[in-house]
Amino acid sequence: MAVHTxxxxxxxxxxxxxxxxxxxxxxxxxxxxxxGVYTGVAGIHAAxxxxxxGSIVLIPLAGGNPGQATAFWANYFDMDTDYxxxxxxxxxxxxxxxxxxxxxxxxxxxxxFFDTLISFIISQNNNIKRITGIVQRLxxxxxxxxxxxxxxxxxxxxxxxxLPEDLAxxxxxxxxxxxxxxxxxxxSGEIDEARLRALPTNEAREALMAIVGVGRKxxxxxxxxxxxxxxxxxxxxxxxxxxEQTFPKGMPSCAxxxxxxxxxxxFCWARENL
DNA sequence: GACCAGGCGTCTT
DNA sequence: AAGACGCATGGT
Numbered sequence: 001m002a003v004h005t006x007x008x009x010x011x012x013x014x015x016x017x018x019x020x021x022x023x024x025x026x027x028x029x030x031x032x033x034x035x036g037v038y039t040g041v042a043g044i045h046a047a048x049x050x051x052x053x054g055s056i057v058l059i060p061l062a063g064g065n066p067g068q069a070t071a072f073w074a075n076y077f078d079m080d081t082d083y084x085x086x087x088x089x090x091x092x093x094x095x096x097x098x099x100x101x102x103x104x105x106x107x108x109x110x111x112x113f114f115d116t117l118i119s120f121i122i123s124q125n126n127n128i129k130r131i132t133g134i135v136q137r138l139x140x141x142x143x144x145x146x147x148x149x150x151x152x153x154x155x156x157x158x159x160x161x162x163l164p165e166d167l168a169x170x171x172x173x174x175x176x177x178x179x180x181x182x183x184x185x186x187x188s189g190e191i192d193e194a195r196l197r198a199l200p201t202n203e204a205r206e207a208l209m210a211i212v213g214v215g216r217k218x219x220x221x222x223x224x225x226x227x228x229x230x231x232x233x234x235x236x237x238x239x240x241x242x243x244e245q246t247f248p249k250g251m252p253s254c255a256x257x258x259x260x261x262x263x264x265x266x267f268c269w270a271r272e273n274l
Numbered sequence: 275g276a277c278c279a280g281g282c283g284t285c286t287t
Numbered sequence: 288a289a290g291a292c293g294c295a296t297g298g299t
Contacts, residue, residue, distance in 0.1 A: 025295055124296040130282055131295085173280025178297085215297045236295045267295085 002074040004066050009047075009058040009073055015084060017105030018051040024268060025128055026109050026225055028119050028135040029153070039150070041139065043112040045072050046150045062146035078107050078228075090262055093252040103268035108261050113193040113226045114186055115153040120221040121178045121213050137170045138179075159183035178213020185211055193226075201229045224260040233259045242270035 045063035
């Protein structure tokens with residue numbers, strides 16, 4: 001499945017679209033650093049990524065040993081899910097087939113818990129460009145340096161003791177207090193990733209929504225992008241508009257169990273066509 | 275259910 | 288150059 005040789009990690013992923021996935025609004029920690037080359041950070045890991053001959057080719061820049069890095073990125077890019085099979089299944093529905101066509105090769109990333117929680121708190125009432133900037137400044141200001149000008153995402157502990165004014169330079173606006181509330185609850189153990197994983201989706205959502213600044217939408221993004229609860233559909237106002245125009249009767253049943261992934265396809269299609 | 279909470283990217287004038 | 292508008296929302 002995943003091969004690592006000469007400090008390279010090769011993840012076979014036929015039909016994958018790296019750039020579309022990286023910049024589809026799931027993650028805010030990647031940037032293009034060359035033609036077809038993308039540099040990104042997730043947790044303590046950093047890597048250059050390219051898509052070559054049907055495979056994701058990663059050159060780790062920071063993180064654990066080669067074995068750990070391989071396992072981390074294979075999970076990150078959701079290698080255990082058969083996207084070809086999903087696309088075939090979604091394509092049974094005429095309209096959803098169009099969305100699959102348009103989204104060409106999107107995968108739903110499995111991102112580190114705390115990164116995702118904070119990133120999506122920042123994403124509320126905000127746009128991708130600005131979100132990326134805020135996340136970057138947060139990492140530079142409070143994350144561990146990884147070399148090459150890259151910074152790990154800050155730990156909950158690093159943020160938990162801060163005050164909103166300490167985040168002024170981050171320019172997160174009114175979201176600063178939300179970031180800190182989330183960090184404190186995670187640092188104290190009140191919100192615990194392992195415990196959330198053991199919980200049914202409804203209860204995990206409820207627990208997340210106890211954080212000030214986490215509503216239904218942000219909670220569902222965390223459920224989908226880190227806990228891989230593919231049945232949730234993080235429905236925002238923009239998406240609602242797209243859905244009502246595209247699927248007046250709701251999500252097609254052929255997506256059943258993978259609504260969140262189907263939504264990602266719809267989202268990409270809608271961005272092009274609506 | 276209305277309204278407010280930073281500030282910034284982007285589009286208009 | 289300045290102003291308007293909207294934002295992958297949530298709290299009050």
